[in-house]
């Protein structure tokens with residue numbers, strides 16, 4: 333390759349893209365928007381590779397720019413060297429750059445693909461599937477601060493929302509995000525979903541908030557339902573190992589997120605299904621390496637969603653396309669977004685699936701107008717505390733949880749608007 337295929341400039345832009353409502357989880361909430369940092373890596377010969385990271389409500393711009401300075405002159409083909417530059421294990425004790433590395437890896441793979449005229453999934457072994465099944469992601473939510481989306485709090489509201497998503501996007505698998513209310517109430521909601529869609533599959537994820545004792549009772553209540561798995565009902569590998577005696581398949585995206593934890597889980601099995609995240613694991617290639625280990629030890633594989641826009645979503649679709657052992661519909665928050673920053677707007681679902689992009693590289697391009705609009709929205713609204721609930725001022729998410737919300741407590745759109753400030 334010519335010497336002009338080296339990194340000339342790195343740009344980082346933080347955006348806030350609005351959601352349909354304030355999505356609640358056991359550790360706080362997504363405050364009506366996803367905050368993401370979009371990374372553009374430009375080479376001397378003018379190609380631009382895309383990366384993305386974020387998800388915790390804060391900007392990663394400063395860290396990306398700082399790392400980007402040191403990557404000037406780097407050849408995007410040198411992916412192992414990139415890893416060595418950013419993820420030295422001792423340096424990482426001070427500056428954990430796993431997710432920053434992931435964003436640069438995405439951009440370098442995008443550049444290589446554009447340079448060679450092939451898609452990332454072709455680079456990584458070739459697509460085994462061109463359509464990727466996606467699970468609906470069901471949240472309890474506060475009403476939209478602008479009044480354009482209803483609250484989801486009761487089993488009836490949840491079922492109505494799930495049926496609407498199913499009829500609109502075609503989902504056959506459904507994930508309920510929980511840990512907000514006492515577990516027995518959430519199991520009432522989960523059972524209502526199963527009753528409303530009896531031929532579909534289900535998963536429940538309260539983000540590690542319940543005690544081992546409560547998680548055991550949840551596992552017993554779910555035992556006869558059409559579950560994909562029970563995801564992180566309690567926190568910690570040993571807690572999950574204790575729970576595994578109940579016999580229900582357990583999944584995680586929190587306690588097995590690196591190769592050390594994966595080795596521990598191989599030697600002392602605690603979790604059955606590992607949900608690979610292209611940012612948590614440090615890139616698409618790390619996820620593929622992990623998937624090889626999972627295949628060897630016959631552990632299950634899924635794909636986790638960390639609140640992605642279309643750029644990271646493309647990395648998830650390319651990963652899903654090449655995984656021989658993808659056992660489940662992937663997760664994505666994508667249908668909760670009102671818009672995207674990629675050319676052409678949001679990727680479209682068909683029969684519960686998203687198509688793997690086929691263009692060179694990641695196959696998605698940045699829309700500069702959308703980037704400007706949502707960068708401006710971020711400037712006006714700023715970061716948000718992912719681990720706080722905008723409508724429960726003094727509440728702090730202890731683990732295991734000590735104070736769950738009252739399912740009878742109703743919060744109006746006006747109250748939410750007052751807490752958040754209007755977004756538009």
Ligand SMILES: [Mg+2]
Pocket residue numbers: 537539563564584585
């Ligand atoms: Mg999870």
